[in-house]
Structures are given as structure tokens and as C-alpha cells.
Amino acid sequence: MHPFLIAILVLIGLKLATELVLDWLNLGEVRRHADRIPEAFAGVMDEETYKKSVSYTQTHTRFGMIETAWDAVVLAVVLASGVLPWLFNGLTAGLGISLWGQALVLFIILIALSLPGIPLELYSTFKIEARYGFNKTTFGTWFSDKLKGLLLAAILGYPLLCLLLWFFQALPHTWWLWAFFAFFGFQLLLLLLYPRLILPLFNKLSPLPEGDLRARLLKLGERTGFSAQTIHVMDGSKRSTHSNAFFTGFGKFRRIVLYDTLVEQLDDVELESVLAHEIGHYKKGHVPKMLIISALASLAGFGVLGFLAGQAWFFEAFGFQVADGMVPALLLFMLLSGLFSFWLSPLLNGLSRKHEYEADAFARNVMGDDPQPLVTSLHKLTEKNLGNLTPHPLYSAFHYSHPTLLERETALKGGTV
Known part of the structure; x- marks a missing residue:
């Protein structure tokens, strides 16, 4: 067995062990507080709901441990068994070595690699989420979502794969840099297309009806400099009772979206505070900041990929040859990148949490320096979503x-965290 493959298998095992330890610590923290609600949360939910939230967290975490182990085993088998070069060689023999054929080979392999996770996804959705009253989707809706996602990947992703392969062939020394620009441009394009073309394929968006709530929220947008022609309500309840609010897109393509479940669960003042929080993300520049971080991470990733694509040992470790070209390099990079990015999770989550604090502070100030509307909203959403009140700090960090x-x-x- 190649030394690099051995190192990767060790890293898979280390990541798996770390994730299982984090889950175990989290379960222990939940069990430690399971008998009664901690005093700090006395007003968040009643005893019966708290017991249900404890049960939901335990069930979800234990199933997550199974999913984590399954994903690690599948990845290890896929990398070490020789199935990847077997698939690649077989598909290449049938589809050819043209640019379009090679892109299709990669597309088909990626679809095949997603199949082992489907049974667990079905169980999570139709058993666990349904058991706790969250799932509202039907198998038909679930299947339709998968089919639409596949078609979107073919329409949008397949041409991108072809373009990346063309850069590799036409610009052998600087292809990775041009590939980065194409990939980042694709991300920006998706931000534009998502609110107008992609999101409506999966959910129905309806303008918030005329009334006090709409007037209140539009007035909030005016006084915070976040102008919006309309506010949309999304039929999230057709899939789940979980709730959310967000804005998507930018410029003229920007949309404010509220889940219908959120509108049902919160009163007008609470909804205003939640929307003020989302506007806070916009006013504090969190979206462009995260785009810059994403761009830098992508640039680094393509730089690493550009290096690995020229290394014989990288291909040979997994049963490929350098002459096999860009498809194996790109495929392997996609499979392996999560083994390294996982260890950066605390840093990225730390930045995300900093942004959440800033958006919360913005919302508090907008609501007349009154924290209570947003605090009450968070209480209600935690109760309705059976949120874990006592996560372990290390689990939370990751x-x-x-x-x-x-x-x-x-x-x-105004306290110290």
C-alpha cells in the first residue's frame, strides 16, 4: 500500500475518532442536565418540551455518529479498494477522452459516490424528523427535490466542469488560476440566480400580504437603509416545521424571505427583531467578508490542486496514472479536502459567531436598545425546534x-460571554 494512501487512511481514522469523541462529549453534557431544566433556561420551555428536546438531541446525535462512521468507512473503501480507477477506466472506455466525455465521466462518478448516503438520509427525514413532528415532506417531494437538484447540477455544473478541463488542456501551467476565476465567477452567478430562478423551483414564494406586519417590516427596512420592494413568505412548512428567515442575493436581485412557519410562531415585534438581525448581517458587510474568505480559500485550494495534478505519487497512491489527466486529480481533491478543512471548523465557526453577535447587537439597537424582542424570539425558536440548551463547548466549537x-x-x- 502506498505511503500517502496509508497517511490518508490514518487521517480518516483520526477525523472519525475526533468526531465521535465530540459526539460522546455532547451526549454526556446533555445527560448531565437531563433530569431538569437548568435554572438559566427556566423560561424557555416547560418540562415536557425540555424532555422532548433532550430526547431529540440524543437521538439525532446517536444517529449522527452512525452517519459519521458510515461516511468514513465508505470513503476509506472507495479510496483503498481501487473502485475509483476501475470506474474511471470503464467509463472512459465507453465515453471517450474528449473534453465533454471526461466531464461526463466525473459527473457520473460524483453521482455514484452520493448513492451510499441516501438510505441514511431517508431514515433521518422520514423516521427521526417525523417521530419528533418536524418532517412534513412526502417521498414524492423528496424525490422531486433530488431530481431537480440533479438537473440543476447538469445544467449549471456540467458546463463548469468542461470549462475547468479546457483550462487544464489549454493552459497547462496557469490553468489552476484561471479555474479559480471561473469557479468564483460561478459562485457569484449563483448568488444572482438563486433568489429569482433556483429558489422558486423548490419552494413557493408569496409576497407578504398587506397589513400591519408588512408595513412594520418595510418601515424597518427604510429606517435601516435596507430598501426592499417586497417581503416574501416561503412555504417551508411543506417540508418541515423548522423555521428560518434570511435575505438572499444582492443589489436588485436581493430578496427578504420569511418561512411561513416563522410567521406563525412569532408575533409582529418578534418578527421585526429577527428581520433586524438579518439586516444587521447586510449592514455589517458580513456577506462580502465571507465571499472574500471563500475566494481566498478557493484560490488556495486550486493552488494545491494545481500542484497535486503534476505529482505522479498523488495519482499512483490511489491507482491512477498521471496520464489519466485532470479528472482523477479533481475527483480525489474533492474527496480529500474535507479531511483537512474539518480541522479549520472552529476558526470558521468562530468568525461566524462573531458575525452573529454583531447582527444581534445591530438588531438590539434598531429595536430601541431593547434586547427583549430578539431574546423572546430566540426562546420561541429554540423551543419550537427542540434546540439543545446544553451543548458541550468543544462540540459547539466544531x-x-x-x-x-x-x-x-x-x-x-450586555453581559460577558
Whole structure:
């Protein structure tokens, strides 16, 4: 077995062990507080709901441990068994070595690699989420979503793959730099297309009806400099009772979107505070900041890929040859990148949480320096979503892009987190 493959298998095992330890720590923290609601959360939910949230967290975490182990085993088998070069050689023999054929080979392999996770996804959606009253989707809707996603990937992603392969062939020394520009441009294009063309394919968006709520929210937009012609309500309830609010796109393509479940769960003042939080992300420049970070990460990634694509040992470790070209290099990079980016999760989540604190502070100020509307909203959303009130700090660092409820409430009320 090639030394680099051995190193990768060790890294898979190390990542798996770390994730399982984090899950185990989180379960232990939940069990430690399972008998009664901690005093700090006495007003968030009643005893019955708290017990249900504990059960949901435990069930979700244990199933997550199974998913994590399964994904690690599948990845290890795929990398070490020789199935990747076997698939590549077989498909190349049938589809040819043309640019279009090679892009199709990569596209088909990526679809095939997604199949082992489908049974677990179905169980999570139709068993666990349904057991706790969250799932509202039907198998038909689920299947339709998958089919639409596949078609979108073919329409949007396949031409991008062809373009990346063309850069590799036409510009052998600087292809990775041009590939980065194409990829980043594609990301920006998706930001433009998503609110107008992609999101409506999956959900129905309806303008918020005339009334006090609409007037209140549009007035909020005016006084914060976040002009919006309309506010949309999304039929999220056809899939789940989980709730959310967000804005998407930028410029003239910007849209404010509220889940219909959120509108049902919160009163007008609370909805105003939630929207003020989302506007806070816009006013604080969080979207362009994250785009810059994403661009730098992508540039670094393509730089590494550009180096690896010229190294014989990288191909040989997994049963390929350098002459096999760009497809194996790109495929392997996509499979392996998560093994390295996982260790950066605490840093990225830390930045995300900093942005959440800033958006919370903006919302508090906009609401007349009153933290209570947003605090009450967070309480209600935590209760309705059976949120984990007592996550382990290490688990939170790796998995939470938002501060915990107690951290956010403390910061909103002017305390030290």
C-alpha cells in the first residue's frame, strides 16, 4: 500500500475518532442536565418540551455518529479498494477522452459516490424528523427535490466542469488560476440566480400580504437603509416545521424571505427583531467578508490542486496514472479536502459567531436598545425546534456556526460571554 494512501487512511481514522469523541462529549453534557431544566433556561420551555428536546438531541446525535462512521468507512473503501480507477477506466472506455466525455465521466462518478448516503438520509427525514413532528415532506417531494437538484447540477455544473478541463488542456501551467476565476465567477452567478430562478423551483414564494406586519417590516427596512420592494413568505412548512428567515442575493436581485412557519410562531415585534438581525448581517458587510474568505480559500485550494495534478505519487497512491489527466486529480481533491478543512471548523465557526453577535447587537439597537424582542424570539425558536440548551463547548466549537442560546442572550443583555 502506498505511503500517502496509508497517511490518508490514518487521517480518516483520526477525523472519525475526533468526531465521535465530540459526539460522546455532547451526549454526556446533555445527560448531565437531563433530569431538569437548568435554572438559566427556566423560561424557555416547560418540562415536557425540555424532555422532548433532550430526547431529540440524543437521538439525532446517536444517529449522527452512525452517519459519521458510515461516511468514513465508505470513503476509506472507495479510496483503498481501487473502485475509483476501475470506474474511471470503464467509463472512459465507453465515453471517450474528449473534453465533454471526461466531464461526463466525473459527473457520473460524483453521482455514484452520493448513492451510499441516501438510505441514511431517508431514515433521518422520514423516521427521526417525523417521530419528533418536524418532517412534513412526502417521498414524492423528496424525490422531486433530488431530481431537480440533479438537473440543476447538469445544467449549471456540467458546463463548469468542461470549462475547468479546457483550462487544464489549454493552459497547462496557469490553468489552476484561471479555474479559480471561473469557479468564483460561478459562485457569484449563483448568488444572482438563486433568489429569482433556483429558489422558486423548490419552494413557493408569496409576497407578504398587506397589513400591519408588512408595513412594520418595510418601515424597518427604510429606517435601516435596507430598501426592499417586497417581503416574501416561503412555504417551508411543506417540508418541515423548522423555521428560518434570511435575505438572499444582492443589489436588485436581493430578496427578504420569511418561512411561513416563522410567521406563525412569532408575533409582529418578534418578527421585526429577527428581520433586524438579518439586516444587521447586510449592514455589517458580513456577506462580502465571507465571499472574500471563500475566494481566498478557493484560490488556495486550486493552488494545491494545481500542484497535486503534476505529482505522479498523488495519482499512483490511489491507482491512477498521471496520464489519466485532470479528472482523477479533481475527483480525489474533492474527496480529500474535507479531511483537512474539518480541522479549520472552529476558526470558521468562530468568525461566524462573531458575525452573529454583531447582527444581534445591530438588531438590539434598531429595536430601541431593547434586547427583549430578539431574546423572546430566540426562546420561541429554540423551543419550537427542540434546540439543545446544553451543548458541550468543544462540540459547539466544531459544529455550531451560531452562539448558543445562553451566549446570545447574555451578549444581548450586555453581559460577558
